[in-house]
Amino acid sequence: MSSTDNTTGTTADAPAGGGLPGFEDVRAAARRIAPVVRRTPLWRVPGTPVLLKREDLQKSGSFKLRGVTNAFAVAEPSRVVTASSGNHGKAVAMLARARRIPATVVMTAQSAPEKVERIRELGARVRFVEGGVAERNRLAESLAAEQGATLVPSSDHADVIAGQGTAGLEIAAAAPGVEAVYVPVGGGGLLAGMCLAKRAWAMPGAPDRAPVVVGVEPASAPRYALSVATGRPVTVPPSASVADGLRGQAPGRVALPLVAAGADRLTVVDDEEIVRAMALLWSHGVVAEPSSAAAVAAALRAEHTRDVVVVLTGGNISRARFDALLETAGRTRDTAAVLAAA
Template sequence: MTTAGLVLGPADLRAAADRIASHVLRTPLLPGPPTTADGTRLLLKAEHLQTGGSFKTRGAANAVLALGADRVVTGSSGNHGIALARLARTLGIRLTVVLAAGAAPAKAAAIRALGAETVGVGGGVAEREEHARALALETDAAFIPSSDHPLVVAGQGTAGTEILTDAPETETVYVPTGGGGLLAGICLAATHHPVRVVGVEPAATPRYARSLAACRPVRLPPSTTVADGLRGQYPGAVPYPIIRDRVDDLIAVGDAEILAAAALLRRYGIDAEPSGAVAVAGALRAGRRERAVAVVSGGNTAARLRTLTSTRTERLDRTDGHLTRAAR
């Protein structure tokens, strides 16, 4: 089992893929919008179709299954908590999710609807993580953060492995970047591939761009952005060196660009939440003539969350994926 003291590599992604195979979907690459005037089209890694509505299920499943804990504490902006809550309900695990001020109420309600306990704290993501770590110690629970854990990073990286297997000619992958777990995982997947890896951050929270410019992790103050899942204040200890050593570029996009990208995706039949549209916004801003893939990282929109919280627990698997049935 991978631990925090070991260096992650492609073998960890292969182990994660085997471990989580029966708990996640292999999401498709879908045709997306043009990114240049001559009609160069983007491919979309459809993680909005993933079990639990986001890529977070990959890392959550890898960590939960590898650790084998019967009690888990996490901090989450929403999607990681939803992913863990689904797993906890399936596996009989007691889960507590710590939410910072400003967390989306609909996502908090979805977490509770899946049977997990939520705890609210003041401040931003940094305060949330500190409280969650302390609570895990107090209750003798496993702490599974949303990105800063080797098992989580390895699980998220399986999305990158799928991209490069299904479209090996890809020249650039655009990756939404918050805590950095997905970006680090895709950097690992690209270890022996010439693909460019580009992280896309909300302009309000460019923690990786500023950290790489400063040659050290930089902590930012709490901020607001429509991309509520990407409000991390500082790079994670696990993702940072992986990203530092492999990422090719970082792009910042504003809220107006993110919302425009989400609206464009809807015209292509893809209902992405704002965080899920960030990579597309980055690809549109770059405007390069290239064979590119953007990760649509989440689809837990307000409408989808209303369905989740209003559906009886015993019907969730029929409306929101196959995880529980497959696991049982």
């Protein structure tokens, strides 16, 4: 696998009418979301320097609740529309139900059935679209305009990015001396937020040196790595990967400048590496969906002199799919007990 050092800028523009978020926006988001979002723990993978930021233990089962909670707090919507591969849609559906407002989630026909069902159980309407992420996002924008609803993007939005960055503030407080932070890259909002949060390591009492921030993409969809390397946004063809949450085709217009300025390295992993990482975590009682395991795989293959943190972004995966993927790694034992406890 290859990696790209971040030494090239980008000419991507922020959306019309909006600006890029900053470190103070992340700190403001932390105050807004505190009553709703859990402060998740760090957990060491035994025998390794890897500490997992356990966002799979978040109320919605993923880190997405951070950005959604901040976006809802700022916009105070009366109706919402979003596009999602699953975890973001679940977080939107949870908050919409709590606020008793209508929610529509646009998903592709290839979305994981268990995620679709959970979103429906939470009361949101699911609309399917043929095609990929680009078609899904266009339909969500169209529906929001038709319904007069607030569009809550899954990643490429200043308030969402600021909310995702709050995970970085927690890492800085709990593990100030870590060597690196590894982040899986789907839409890029979490990585962009982590880049903003790096300033937390420069606050009074913190170490002089911030950790290296590493973004991890599937080998089939390295749109951020290519975009940063070329200095311009690069769109990749629709791709197949076990990491369904990381299969975006284009970098975000808000996220890309932040990633280009703040990420220290971008690297890719293949499906075999992802499934091996899932199997290792499972052997220690942790159920990780493939998108989470991608960053674990990248951290485990690198050499480190100090501890590193991997943001374990979510654990929303069905028993059947989890078993099927682990069987490909030669793990055929019953996982029911692990999944029941997760």
